[in-house]
Amino acid sequence: MSDQTVDRAVDVALSAPLPPPDAAGSRGRFSLLADAARLTRTRIGLAIVGVVVLVALGGPLVAPHSPTEFVAIPNSAPSGEALFGADALGRDVWSRFLHGGSSVLWLAVASTVLGMVVGVAVGLIAAYSRNWLDDLLMRTNDVLLAFPQIIFVLLAVSALGPQLWLIVLTVGLTHAPRVARIMRGAALEVVERDFIKSAEVVGEKRWRIVFGELLPNVTSPLMVETGLRMTYSIALVAGISFLGFGLQPPTADWGLMINENRLSITVQAWAVMLPVIAIGLFTVGTNLVTDGISRALIGLDRKASS
Amino acid sequence: MSTRLVLRRLGLGILTLWLVSLVIFAATLALPGDAAQAILGREATPERVAALRDQLNLDEPVVSQYVKWLGGIVTGDLGQSAATQAPVGELLSSRVGNSLFLVLISALFAIPLSILVGVWTAMRRDRPVDHVVSTTSLILASLPEFVIGIALILLFATGVVQLFPAVSLLGPDQRAWDDPNVVVLPAATLVLAVVPYVSRIMRGSMVEVLESEYVTMAGLKGLSRRTVIWRHAVPNAIVPAIQVIALQLAYLAGGVVVVEFVFSYPGIGAALVEAVGNRDMPVVQAVVMLAAGIYVGLNLLADVATILVTPKLRTAGR
Numbered sequence: 001m002s003d004q005t006v007d008r009a010v011d012v013a014l015s016a017p018l019p020p021p022d023a024a025g026s027r028g029r030f031s032l033l034a035d036a037a038r039l040t041r042t043r044i045g046l047a048i049v050g051v052v053v054l055v056a057l058g059g060p061l062v063a064p065h066s067p068t069e070f071v072a073i074p075n076s077a078p079s080g081e082a083l084f085g086a087d088a089l090g091r092d093v094w095s096r097f098l099h100g101g102s103s104v105l106w107l108a109v110a111s112t113v114l115g116m117v118v119g120v121a122v123g124l125i126a127a128y129s130r131n132w133l134d135d136l137l138m139r140t141n142d143v144l145l146a147f148p149q150i151i152f153v154l155l156a157v158s159a160l161g162p163q164l165w166l167i168v169l170t171v172g173l174t175h176a177p178r179v180a181r182i183m184r185g186a187a188l189e190v191v192e193r194d195f196i197k198s199a200e201v202v203g204e205k206r207w208r209i210v211f212g213e214l215l216p217n218v219t220s221p222l223m224v225e226t227g228l229r230m231t232y233s234i235a236l237v238a239g240i241s242f243l244g245f246g247l248q249p250p251t252a253d254w255g256l257m258i259n260e261n262r263l264s265i266t267v268q269a270w271a272v273m274l275p276v277i278a279i280g281l282f283t284v285g286t287n288l289v290t291d292g293i294s295r296a297l298i299g300l301d302r303k304a305s306s
Numbered sequence: 307m308s309t310r311l312v313l314r315r316l317g318l319g320i321l322t323l324w325l326v327s328l329v330i331f332a333a334t335l336a337l338p339g340d341a342a343q344a345i346l347g348r349e350a351t352p353e354r355v356a357a358l359r360d361q362l363n364l365d366e367p368v369v370s371q372y373v374k375w376l377g378g379i380v381t382g383d384l385g386q387s388a389a390t391q392a393p394v395g396e397l398l399s400s401r402v403g404n405s406l407f408l409v410l411i412s413a414l415f416a417i418p419l420s421i422l423v424g425v426w427t428a429m430r431r432d433r434p435v436d437h438v439v440s441t442t443s444l445i446l447a448s449l450p451e452f453v454i455g456i457a458l459i460l461l462f463a464t465g466v467v468q469l470f471p472a473v474s475l476l477g478p479d480q481r482a483w484d485d486p487n488v489v490v491l492p493a494a495t496l497v498l499a500v501v502p503y504v505s506r507i508m509r510g511s512m513v514e515v516l517e518s519e520y521v522t523m524a525g526l527k528g529l530s531r532r533t534v535i536w537r538h539a540v541p542n543a544i545v546p547a548i549q550v551i552a553l554q555l556a557y558l559a560g561g562v563v564v565v566e567f568v569f570s571y572p573g574i575g576a577a578l579v580e581a582v583g584n585r586d587m588p589v590v591q592a593v594v595m596l597a598a599g600i601y602v603g604l605n606l607l608a609d610v611a612t613i614l615v616t617p618k619l620r621t622a623g624r
Contacts, residue, residue, distance in 0.1 A: 004498045049401045089324075091429040094502055122324050142318070142322050143322055143325040143326055145600055146322050146323070146326045146602045146605075147326070147329075147594070147597075147598055147601070148556075148557065148559050148560020148561075148562050148563075148597060148601060149560060150563055150564065151559075151560050151578070151593075151594055151597050151598070154563070154579070154590070155329075155330065155333050155590060155594050156336075156579060157582055158333065158334070158339075158581070158582040158585055158586075158587060158590040159334065159336040159337050159587075160336060160338070170444075212565065231448055234450075235449075235450035236450075238450060238452075239450055239451075239452055239564050241566055242564070242567075243564065243579050243582075244579075244583065245582065245583075256506075258452070258456065262456070262568075264463045265354075265456075265459065265460070269460060269464065272456060272460075273460065276452075276453050276456050276457065279446075279450065279453055280449050280450075280453045280457075283448040283449055283450060283453075284445050284448040284449065286448070287444060287447065287448035288444070288448075291444055293580065
């Protein structure tokens, strides 16, 4: 079973075919990224992500209009005044598009980081402890895993309202048990190795063993998982905005733009198409990079075992 | 015997659902200030607030609030919608049917299609077709459902080709199956979202089976290629895919939310989005509980199916 990376199912289902953690530690980490960067798909992915990030961060600097300024007749066609026409309220589609990417980017990065930090910590602690704590953490995981991610976010939003911190928190928290499961699976093998035992014998503190010895040896699955979570984060964060529970009007945001203009899609398709294409490219880009890393990983394993 | 293993999984499933119910109930506690006031908003009349307080048993201790709420869920009494004051069960019943119809249609196309694609690409491993399909899958798997859905609308419901309706306009008494046209694009979206995952797993396990000795043996015995593939290889290759298929169906419990919203399809997903917007907690809680139930139930089914088709587990403890 080759590229299991992009499997949304894998994070829930198959902990078995995980690539073994690299024994070489930090050296393996960099050679893995170097190997990944040699693959065409990784390069294409990086180029796409680069362009999207550039648009998201640099867009506001080159936007011809303010995102909230009324410049033309609502839903009017592209003109000299508005390059891609005006949206349902008469604002410049192009300017709103250029302003609307940074929120998606930051929210996705923040929730990915949160999910990875919590998930890695929980997964490694569970793998290392192998006692009641392991059981407790994994049962808690099962409960959180029983919620489809977007439904958990919506439950929280219904109680506390559409707040950005809440979206980062809930998207991150729903990533965490999925990350934890993968990281625990990867760490279980490492825990059995001699250097962990010798660290115990020497009397190293437990948290130092977990984060100083265990963590550096599971960086490969960690990198793959980070890429995967980033892809899902973008989809979730943009999706929540699209449903109307992310950024609130009149802010320019890609997800929200689709929501605001979807009913006039037949007369003014650009206002929907630009953000849809950008979000689509972003997720495809991050997933191509992730796929490249996991392919490089499989290549490394082949070399190691031969 | 495997019965014990199955019962253990069932027990864990019920335990999980109970804990899930605690989390869902906790959402009402998280409402800022007075829950009834928070749900109804500032303009609500004191009578309405009092009535909702009464319905949610807000004047009672938290534990008894929870017990009454859970009792209602278990006995099918889901309370009243805070927005329309209609019984939640009545509100959702037609929508549950529509959503099930959508998921069923999607699964009916997605599962055979994924198996076919998986088998087909496995047999043409590393040939150009295999690469084209795997790249397409990778791209489709990356795209959020609403991106796929809107792309389909742009392609088939607007501009040049207007084959299918972009939004599902159904009368209040109409069900989705009265006008199958409305289900085409939402179902196609879900199919496109699911097939890449399942076909990938199917391909992987088919490649392994094709390399196995018994497949070579069957070929050497002089069986036709078709018999070898469909009688011997595919049934074995499907086993690892079962779990993924079930998980993908479970995933649809969340995926329908966005897809239904894209097409304004009158199912429980769209109802959830509307209820979240209105802070209609009784409806939100009912839908979330339902989704979690489906999710846990399908996971359970996947585990049981895996236990039953895996000889080692089936005979465990015998």
